Amino acid sequence: MIDFRKVEPIKCDVCGKNLHESLCDYSALVAWSTSADCTVTEDVYFACKAKCDEQMSTSIGMTSWEDLSDLAIPTVFVNWVLSTMSKLHDGHKYSEKAFEKLLLLIANMVKEVMREMTVEEERRFSNLSDIANY
Ligand SMILES: [Zn+2]
Numbered sequence: 001m002i003d004f005r006k007v008e009p010i011k012c013d014v015c016g017k018n019l020h021e022s023l024c025d026y027s028a029l030v031a032w033s034t035s036a037d038c039t040v041t042e043d044v045y046f047a048c049k050a051k052c053d054e055q056m057s058t059s060i061g062m063t064s065w066e067d068l069s070d071l072a073i074p075t076v077f078v079n080w081v082l083s084t085m086s087k088l089h090d091g092h093k094y095s096e097k098a099f100e101k102l103l104l105l106i107a108n109m110v111k112e113v114m115r116e117m118t119v120e121e122e123r124r125f126s127n128l129s130d131i132a133n134y
Pocket residue numbers: 012013014015016017047048052
């Protein structure tokens with residue numbers, strides 16, 4: 001089981017800045033490139049807007065993107081996750097690297113949009129974590 005509380009923070013793929021600090025000021029983004037037939041997300045990167053993003057998009061080519069600050073809005077985040085799940089159900093594929101970045105992004109955004117667990121919920125979560133394949 002992936003424990004989202006223990007995942008590393010998302011960092012700019014160019015300068016290495018921790019982008020958690022950029023969630024409140026619309027200064028960072030997640031961008032992705034897809035195959036020509038739009039069936040595979042081939043690459044995903046995180047970047048500071050402007051200089052770092054320009055450097056990445058120059059090397060990767062045409063991309064789509066979202067503001068990380070928008071994804072930190074609970075309703076936007078949930079709609080984005082549901083949309084991503086629908087795409088997966090419809091057969092859209094992710095490269096290994098792109099999927100790992102997707103999981104990292106979701107785990108980091110969940111920390112922003114979810115409430116803290118109660119003590120009882122922490123205990124239940126710990127019990128569930130002991131169950132194989134949970
Ligand atoms: Zn940067």
